[in-house]
Amino acid sequence: xxxxxxxxxxxxxxxxxxxxxxxxxxxxxxxxxxxxxxxxxxxxxxxxxxxxxxxxxxxxxxxxxxxxxxxxxxxxxxxxxxxxxxxxxxxxxxxxxxxxxxxxxxxxxxxxxxxxxxxxxxxxxxxxxxxxxxxxxxxxxxxxxxxxxxxxxxxxxxxxxxxxxxxxxxxxxxxxxxxxxxxxxxxxxxxxxxxxxxxxxxxxxxxxxxxxxxxxxxxxxxxxxxxxxxxxxxxxxxxxxxxxxxxxxxxxxxxxxxxxxxxxxxxxxxxxxxxxxxxxxxxxxxxxxxxxxxxxxxxxxxxxxxxxxxxxxxxxxxxxxxxxxxxxxxx
Numbered sequence: 001x002x003x004x005x006x007x008x009x010x011x012x013x014x015x016x017x018x019x020x021x022x023x024x025x026x027x028x029x030x031x032x033x034x035x036x037x038x039x040x041x042x043x044x045x046x047x048x049x050x051x052x053x054x055x056x057x058x059x060x061x062x063x064x065x066x067x068x069x070x071x072x073x074x075x076x077x078x079x080x081x082x083x084x085x086x087x088x089x090x091x092x093x094x095x096x097x098x099x100x101x102x103x104x105x106x107x108x109x110x111x112x113x114x115x116x117x118x119x120x121x122x123x124x125x126x127x128x129x130x131x132x133x134x135x136x137x138x139x140x141x142x143x144x145x146x147x148x149x150x151x152x153x154x155x156x157x158x159x160x161x162x163x164x165x166x167x168x169x170x171x172x173x174x175x176x177x178x179x180x181x182x183x184x185x186x187x188x189x190x191x192x193x194x195x196x197x198x199x200x201x202x203x204x205x206x207x208x209x210x211x212x213x214x215x216x217x218x219x220x221x222x223x224x225x226x227x228x229x230x231x232x233x234x235x236x237x238x239x240x241x242x243x244x245x246x247x248x249x250x251x252x253x254x255x256x257x258x259x260x261x262x263x264x265x266x267x268x269x270x271x272x273x274x275x276x277x278x279x280x281x282x283x284x285x286x287x288x289x290x291x292x293x294x295x296x297x298x299x300x301x302x303x304x305x306x307x308x309x310x311x312x313x314x315x316x317x318x319x320x321x322x323x324x325x326x327x328x329x330x331x
Contacts, residue, residue, distance in 0.1 A: 025204050035060040036068070036170060038194035042177065044186045045204070052184065056177055063176060066091040067169045069115070080115065080162040084155035095165050095172050095277070096149050102168075102281040103144045106297070110285035111256035115164035116141050121254060121261075125243045135259035142256050167253075170194045171234050171280025178276075191276075198232035198276045208328075216267040216309050217317060223268075223309060224319070225330045232276035236283035237268030237309075253287045265310040266291040267317075272305040272325055279304075298322055 026045035031053045033040055042056065066089040068074045075092055079085035087093055102110040116138040124131035146158040165172075170193050177191045178198045188201030190209045199209040208227035215223040216239045226233075238251025238261055251261035269286040273279040282304060286294040291310050298306055305324040312318050321329055 031056060033057060033060075036064065036173065036194060037070070038170070040177075040191075040193045042181075042189065042191050043203075044181060044189035046186060050184070052181070055180065059176060059180060060173065062089060063091055063169075063173050065089065067095060067165050067172075069164055069166060076163055076165060079154060083159070084153060086153040087151075091172070091176070092154070093149070093151055095168060096147075096154060096163075098168060098172070098277050098281060099165070100144060100147075102278075102285060105301075106282075106285040106289065108144070108257060109255070109288040110167065110281055111142060111144050112163050112165055112167070113142050113144055113146065113161055114254055114256045115162035116160070117254045117256070117259050118164055118166075118252070121250060121252060124245065124250070128243075128245060130245070132260060139259050142259075167236075167284040168277050168281040171196045171232070171276035171278070174198045174232065174276035196232070196234040196276045196280055197228070199228045200230055202229060213270050213307060214268075224307070226307070226325065227328045228272075231272050232274065232279045233270055233272045234276055234279035234283045235268055235270040236280075236287045238263070238287060239267055253284055255288045262288075262290075264290045265312070266294065266308060267311065268309045269294065270307040272307075273303070282306075295320070 026047050027049055029044050029046050029049060029051060031042040031051070033053065064071060064074065066075045069076055071077060075085060075088060099112045117135070120131045120134055120138060141158065141160045141162070146156060146161045148155050148157055173193050174191050174196045175198060178189065178200065181189050181191070190197065190199045190203070197211055203209045208229050210225055211228055211233065212222045212225045213235060215221045216237050219240060236253060238253050241252040242249055249263055251263070254261050266287060269283050271279040271283040271286065273282065286306065289297065291308065294308065298304060302324070305322040307319065307321045307325065307329070309317065309319050
């Protein structure tokens with residue numbers, strides 16, 4: 001998710017719904033591990049106590065072979081070095097399609113061709129050398145309009161354009177695991193990868209899954225918790241993965257229109273959507289768009305909900321939630 005591992009705490013306590021007739025509680029299966037430079041946690045009740053960890057780890061490795069920019073042998077790395085690529089695994093095309101969807105919906109605030117700028121930021125953070133003078137020359141390679149694709153292959157319309165799916169790959173990974181669990185007849189689950197979460201059904205009879213959202217001003221602490229069922233969520237923020245140079249703060253979520261991150265009032269955004277990939281991509285886009293533009297967008301896109309943390313003009317911490325999730329938040 002956006003190169004940022006959010007510490008979203010998956011609480012053992014479940015939020016309660018109105019009382020319902022009690023049924024015998026099915027034992028919970030818990031899977032944990034490491035992937036994509038972060039961790040994953042999966043919980044699901046199963047009368048047969050089936051353990052799918054081996055299958056999940058195999059899925060995670062296959063997704064990495066397709067979408068990881070840190071692997072030189074991945075499909076996306078091969079494409080970034082070439083002019084075109086024919087898909088071998090079934091994961092490239094869905095992420096590319098979602099990227100275009102969010103790119104168009106946000107007028108380019110989300111753009112997976114931001115890779116050259118991300119590399120410049122990472123090199124600047126590592127070396128502490130000035131990289132902003134290179135932004136204008138790198139911006140010529142940024143723009144999803146330079147990508148042409150179909151369900152079989154992808155190609156560049158301009159040399160040196162490169163893709164980076166880190167802003168939605170973890171969310172997509174959550175969705176792939178969720179679909180796998182459903183294929184095994186698991187209809188109640190919580191899947192979390194690097195802070196991106198998708199839940200289905202109840203945690204136990206009469207109880208929701210309860211998920212915590214990290215405070216952007218107190219890393220490791222909770223800003224709030226939310227009761228979830230049949231929804232996904234993802235959080236983005238520039239407050240952790242950043243550095244200062246010459247009195248200026250640079251964050252890792254880069255505005256693809258100007259070439260660097262822009263510090264504003266908005267500290268973090270948690271987006272709720274039917275699937276985690278959509279939530280992940282829009283969470284990144286909203287950080288780029290800022291508080292006011294994000295709120296306007298959400299007002300006209302009721303299929304999404306969001307919890308936003310920001311600082312007002314007096315530097316006081318404030319939060320705002322869209323109507324669809326207010327009753328599910330703790331207070």
